[in-house]
Amino acid sequence: YPLFQRGGPQLRIFRPNFFMLAVRPGVPQPEDTVQFRVSMEMTKLDIRNYLERIYNVPVAAVRTRIQYGANNKRNHRNQRVKKPDYKVAYVQLGQGQTFQFPNLFPEKEQDSETRSFDDFRDKFMEKEKQKQEGDPRRGGVPDWFGL
């Protein structure tokens, strides 16, 4: 490839090796704010260009912070185990768009078979537990106690 100078033809294209992970915010965020975990080397400008050029998402503002991963846990050799650090980006969307993190594990509608099976299973477990316990008239005293 010939050496690139400004204004010349772009023969090589570099795709970013970054990844952005959209996460559910731990604390409630305003409607236009999306929370991402990004690579530690990304800057606010990088995040803005990434979203605008690759995904065509209008970005109004980006704020970042670095979350320090704790170093308190110990393994079986009493060495400290560090949780990795990561960068969190709060992106405010432009043009009045809003975003709500979806519920990834919705409760599935149970059909009558599974419901009756669950009921049967619960009743069976209750009966087993009652068999394990002794006579209720003894008030919890074990059966080997006595004359």
Next chain:
Amino acid sequence: MAAVGARLLLRPGRRWFSETAPGAPSPPVSPLYPPVVASITAKSKVAKSRRLQRFNQRVHEAATVEEKLRLYGKLQRPKYTVYPQTFALNADRWYRSFTKTVLVPGMPPRAAAAKPLVAAAGATPEGGRAPEPAAEAPEAPESAAGAAPSLDMSELRSLACDAILQESFYQNKKRPLLYRDQDHTPGPFLTQLVSTLAAFLSGRNPLLAASSLDLNPEVNYYWHHGEEVVVHGHRKGRVDPVRFQIDDNPHLQIRVPKQLPEVVPLESDLGDVPVIDHKPSKLPLFKKQYENKVFIGSKVADPCCYGHTQFHLLPDKLKRERFIRERLEDQIEVVYRSNGIASLFAWTAAQAMYQGFWSEADVTRPFVSQAVVTDGKYFAFFCYQLNTLALTAETIKNNPRKNICWGTDSKPLYDVVEDGNVKGFNDEVLLQLVRFLLNRPKEL
């Protein structure tokens, strides 16, 4: 034994042998024991409320306003610093929720204020206008402004153009430093314009003649609004009020000894206050702990203790070209509005505190002030009426009053300056500015 028995008989309160006439009122007996109330020092909600009541009592009974302010801001805790000139998106909505303000677009009906404008015209046009209903008043000043101050319009226009040209054309200035564009030309132009206009109009408006013009003053206000639970630290888990502080430096300020008249009655409801459930730190707003200051620009003993007009200059960070480049055109107006609302709330509330009102002792009369926010070329006008100071969690519950802010969009004063000529001069903006400066109480 007998002596003891005699002493027992003679002890006061034992009335075995005394005769009291039936029906006669018994003398008031002071209770033997103090009243049974909850403890003050316990770790309970009742004790906390008793401590708060004691503190409120202390502030109520303070002899001077300085003592009241000292006690009000005595306890320092981390608080949110609210910046009137901020780059945060949709900041004006958040600021309106913090200060319980209703934003009304346009200027308030100026039926009363229009009359002083024509005071110079003569008695007859004014006498003809007085019985007119308020709806027609906005039209009448246009014609009267054409009649009476039309000569003055040209004079005022020449004053304004002189100020513009002096700063940008006649004077030889070096290039502005990096990010110091606003201090280079628009700052001195604004100072020059306001001081010349105020001096020119002080003949018409005796309030201006008695006013005090501050250059780069400081305006601070500290207040509580809402409640939150402390997250980290040794005070974790306690319920605290959310504290805010505004520290503002307007470019210019006019303070007057008499208060501006109220625009609408104290209990009027002109709109809705936005309610935002999220914490203020999502705006983004950051916490810091420092002195809780309440200041209008001069100390309490100053006779000019009421506010008339503030002039704000937007910094380089918030100029129009930057917003247009980042395709955030709707945030341009947000910047003007947030500046107007926050600065005027801080100023009017500090004025009210200087008169002895505070969140437990709400204002009995509305406090009105005006502001002009500009970036050198575009002017936006704001008028603020403070109806309530009670924004803490307990006092806001039964408080139907809301503060009101009237504001316009930003309009250019002139289009461009070329070769010693000011092209595209906008008379409406100048007229609005003059109306602002001529605003005064009805007695004067």
